[in-house]
Amino acid sequence: MILTFEMRDMETRTKVWITEDGKPVMGEGKVALLKAIDEEGSLRKACSKVGVSYKHAWLVLNKMSERLGKDVVVTVRGGKAQGTFLTDAGRRLIKEYDMSKQLLNETMHDETLREDLGLHLSARNRIPAKVIEVEKGDVASRIKVSIEAAVLSSLITSEAVEKLDLKEGDEVFAVIKSTEVLIGKKAVTRE
Structure with missing residues (x-):
């Protein structure tokens, strides 16, 4: 059977x-x-x-x-x-x-986390980038990142900026979706 x-x-x-x-x-x-x-x-x-x-x-x-x-x-x-x-x-x-x-x-x-864990992610166009400017706001912050060909700007929550501990010069990746630019950062293990 x-x-x-x-x-x-x-x-x-x-x-x-x-x-x-x-x-x-x-x-x-x-x-x-x-x-x-x-x-x-x-x-x-x-x-x-x-x-x-x-x-x-x-x-x-x-x-x-x-x-x-x-x-x-x-x-x-x-x-x-x-x-x-x-x-x-x-x-x-x-x-x-x-x-x-x-x-x-x-x-x-969090689709980027799932991809890091080996799960599937629908947004495949993840681009390595470098943070060049952080404009913190009360609710939302503007993060400017530089990629080889251009500078991208992403509007994310200030809470996300804190959670990711974003600072100018950080190595990050940009995940481009049809309606937004997301920011992700590899976890750093501290001893």
Whole structure:
């Protein structure tokens, strides 16, 4: 018997967990609970929003606080200010998770990185270049690179300039796409 099958609509997926001393503290579901608590100011309403029981939510929150050694929520009883609210530690957890997830997503969708890892890249016209000017802005920065035949200009985010640690004189490569010029830089190992 010969089995054949078709692979359709395949995609790479990843998950992010925040850990403490190698033990999981939270993943996507717990982040959703914390965000719902922050939005609702009520554990009951947050539980309803994310579809978990009140008891389960308290067990989860207590385990998170225990692993971190800090409370992630605080409950205020009585009066107009009553409710369940995130602590600074809870907000930092959400921020850490969101930043890690964003970095992972950017990495997974970075075509130049995938090519360096031996994966296929649709933009084949990668050109070695040298940074000749960096104009940093608050949100976007203009990078001028020199190639043998000409000088190219690329508009990229200032965050990308920081992540790539771009400076004048750096050896980089330009990836030309139909609508943009991307900037990439080989990773430098520091000892």
